[in-house]
Amino acid sequence: MNKNQISDNQILASISQDDYKMLFSHLEKVSLLSGQVIYQQHKVIEYVYFPLHSMIxxxxxxxNQTTTEIALIGNEGFVGLSVFLGGNIASGDAIVQIPDSAMRLDVKIFEAEFKRGGSLQKILLLYTQARIIQVSQNVVCKCHHHIDNQFACWLLHAHDCVGSNELALTQKFIAQMLGVRRASVTQVAQKFQENGIIHYSRGHIRILNRLFLELSACECYTFVKSEFKRLLNFS
Structure with missing residues (x-):
């Protein structure tokens, strides 16, 4: 496996060639299925995952049996942040929402490479800062911005994660992730469809006009994206 084969994940693509050579024999490409739970709350973390075209x-x-999304991760990041921060127990679930592939790495190998202090460590520390900014901004967004804006932001993040206009997502799922009623998401989706921004059919969303979607989003999307670019030079 050469470095070009994992370049779809921006973190792995950013490490030095020498550091990649130390990792390549330990990286395993795996297929992730829709709805697959790769981390379960309060369970030991065994692997970290670097999504290629999947969304987690x-x-x-x-x-009360409700769930709320804390973060959405695609090819700009990785799943397993708590591992190098000293914790190997998952604080919540990590669920595959859009299936595809990811690179998987055993946590012991991952921890050893991080402690070695190479390019991976530097990138992961910057990524952690960017992720904290994103989670904090999500809190602000949910407290102060209209559901229309939140829906647009979420779809833009999902589009960035998988790099495709075709998203296999249900309104029920999006409502759970945003922490709102399904009826609210249905109303927004209908409005966006009438305005030619998206096309929605059961369990499937197609983005028709990304520019209009960006115009419908609040400032949170561009702020978080600019912070990832500032810290990591990610597009």
Whole structure:
């Protein structure tokens, strides 16, 4: 496996060639299925995942059986942030929302490479800062911005994660991730479809006009994207 084969993940593509040579024999390409739970709350983490074209949600489960999304991760990042911060127990679930492939790495190999202090360590520390900014901005967004804006932001993040206009997503799922009623998402989706921004059919969303989608989003999307670019030079 050469470095070009994993260049679809921006973190792996950013490490030095020498550091990649130390990791390549340990990286395993795996297929992820829709709905697959790769981390389960309060369970030991065994692998970290670097999505290539898949999309993974980190969610917290509440005692009333509801769930809320904390972060959405695609090819700009990786799943397993807590591992190099000293924790190997998942604080929430990590669920595959859009299936495809990812590179998987055993946590022991990952920890050893991080502690070695090479390019991976530097990139992951910057990524952690960017992810904290994103999670913080999500809190602000959910408290202060209209559901229309949040829906547009979420679709833009999903589009960035997988690099495709075709998204296999249900309104029920999006409502769970945004922490709102399904009826609210249905109303927004209908409005966006009437305005030619998206086409929605059961379990499937097609983005028709990304520019209009960006105009419908609040400032949170461009702010988070600019922070990833500033810190990591990710597009």
């Amino acid at each position: 949600s980190l969610v917290h489960n509440l005692s």
